[in-house]
Amino acid sequence: RKEVEQDPGPFNVPEGATVAFNCTYSNSASQSFFWYRQDCRKEPKLLMSVYSSGNEDGRFTAQLNRASQYISLLIRDSKLSDSATYLCVVTPQYSSASKIIFGSGTRLSIRP
Amino acid sequence: SQTIHQWPATLVQPVGSPLSLECTVEGTSNPNLYWYRQAAGRGLQLLFYSVGIGQISSEVPQNLSASRPQDRQFILSSKKLLLSDSGFYLCAWSPLARGGGTEAFFGQGTRLTVV
Numbered sequence: 001r002k003e004v005e006q007d008p009g010p011f012n013v014p015e016g017a018t019v020a021f022n023c024t025y026s027n028s029a030s031q032s033f034f035w036y037r038q039d040c041r042k043e044p045k046l047l048m049s050v051y052s053s054g055n056e057d058g059r060f061t062a063q064l065n066r067a068s069q070y071i072s073l074l075i076r077d078s079k080l081s082d083s084a085t086y087l088c089v090v091t092p093q094y095s096s097a098s099k100i101i102f103g104s105g106t107r108l109s110i111r112p
Numbered sequence: 113s114q115t116i117h118q119w120p121a122t123l124v125q126p127v128g129s130p131l132s133l134e135c136t137v138e139g140t141s142n143p144n145l146y147w148y149r150q151a152a153g154r155g156l157q158l159l160f161y162s163v164g165i166g167q168i169s170s171e172v173p174q175n176l177s178a179s180r181p182q183d184r185q186f187i188l189s190s191k192k193l194l195l196s197d198s199g200f201y202l203c204a205w206s207p208l209a210r211g212g213g214t215e216a217f218f219g220q221g222t223r224l225t226v227v
Contacts, residue, residue, distance in 0.1 A: 042220075043221050044218055100206060101158060
């Protein structure tokens with residue numbers, strides 16, 4: 001089983017829609033979680049961290065469910081500029097020597 | 113502020129030729145350093161990570177090697193490239209943080225085509 005799994009999509013939704021992605025992880029000892037955004041042929045960039053209590057940044061909401069070992073990203077009122085690949089990230093070890101494991105990404109396409 | 117430099121941006125190399133990609137970080141010390149590869153339309157595969165000078169952990173057995181000769185320098189190498197080595201190579205750093213991981217910051221990547 002992969003350490004981090006995501007639905008690859010693509011998700012094709014109209015502008016203004018709400019869309020949600022999930023990401024599951026296999027290591028229950030995982031400590032830190034993030035969502036990254038990657039535009040075509042560019043490097044990934046941090047979108048937001050995922051805290052145990054959940055967090056919100058404008059139209060974006062991230063949540064963590066430790067019991068079921070998944071994280072989620074919700075995008076409200078989607079914009080054309082939200083079209084990208086969204087990668088979830090897990091750091092599996094409680095140590096200073098943490099690997100950083102990426103999911104394979106979920107492609108999102110917003111249509112006018 | 114911290115910056116990460118990765119070069120070259122694009123590279124076309126013949127099969128069997130050697131490879132050396134370099135990555136340097138500025139504005140921080142003792143970073144964790146990472147090399148990832150991304151095949152076209154795929155996710156990021158962790159190749160190597162390093163927590164200090166000379167300390168390299170390999171995630172996937174393959175035709176590549178990594179070295180960290182200085183604290184903020186990370187080099188990805190191959191003695192003989194294969195066609196399957198083509199891809200988008202990304203260097204990243206994260207702060208050394210006891211008690212758990214932190215986010216990674218990426219260089220702009222090297223798009224390698226082996227012909």
